[in-house]
Amino acid sequence: MTFVLVFLGSGIGGALRHGVNTLAERFGWTSFPVSTLTVNLVGSFLIGMVAETFAQKAQLPANLRLFLATGLIGGFTTFSAFALDVVTLWERGRGPVAVTYVVVSVLVGVVALLVGMALVKALLKT
16 A cells, blocks of 8 residues: 555656656746746755644654655656756857755755744744
8 A cells, every 4th residue: 555655656756757857848937947936845845844844743644744754745846857957058059057956955945944844833832
C-alpha cells in the first residue's frame, strides 16, 4: 500500500511541476530556469510545513507523511533538473548566472523550509 501512496503522490507532484513549467514557457521565462527554481523553493517551504506538522502532531498517520513528503513534494521538486540547468547555463557561457542560481536555490531553499516550519509552529500554537 505504501508504494501506491508514493506512486499517486509523485504522479500528482510531477503533473503540478509540468504545470509550472508550462506557465513559465507561456510567460516567456526561458532565459533563466524560473520553473525549476520555483518548484524547488515552493517544495522546500512545503516540506518544512510537513516536517513541522508531523513533529508537532505525532498522532498523524505515517502514510499521510509518506504520501505528502516522499510522493507529492518529491514528485514536485527536482534536483536533477536543477543540476542540468546549472550545467546548461555554464556551458552557454553564463557562468555568473549559473553561480547565482546555485546560491539563490540553496540559500532561499533553506530559508523557505525554515519559514514553512515557523508558520506551522505559529499556527499550531493557537
